[in-house]
Amino acid sequence: MVDSERTATTSDSAPVRGIVAMIRVADVTKSAEFYRLLGFGIGDSVPRQGPPFHWAWLYQPKTPNWKIGANLMLVAGLAPESAEVKAKAILFYLYARDLKSLRDELMAKGIKAGEISYPEHLPEGEFRLQDPDGYTLMMAQSGRDTP
16 A cells, blocks of 8 residues: 555545444353453443443543554354354454563463464564454554554
8 A cells, every 4th residue: 555545545534434343252241351351341232231241342442652442342142153263264463562461461360372473474473362252362562563
């Protein structure tokens, strides 16, 4: 993408201003608690008065150091047939301020997280983990060209 295209697509006149992934999960409340460990809060839910939830919108607020806030919707329902299908069909990249500390915190809370690797496409580092429904999350170190 050339700079003029980048500017045109990120201007206030763009016809689409954002996109939020929505995934089907077995237990919205359980999944929301997992994503809370990654810094997400519940922005809205059905029912609104509290768990158990049938649907939840999760968010991370924008801060001066982050250009964008992350969003994810969870909905109760049938997910893809198997963990293998989910792992291959859907992959989420999340960017962390301090990848090593995040991994250490998750491991201390009993979350199974892969080793940090430093591939060519992400020399700052990344590791893999799965959410309670088997969706693959790639946790990457935030860098100069990432959120």
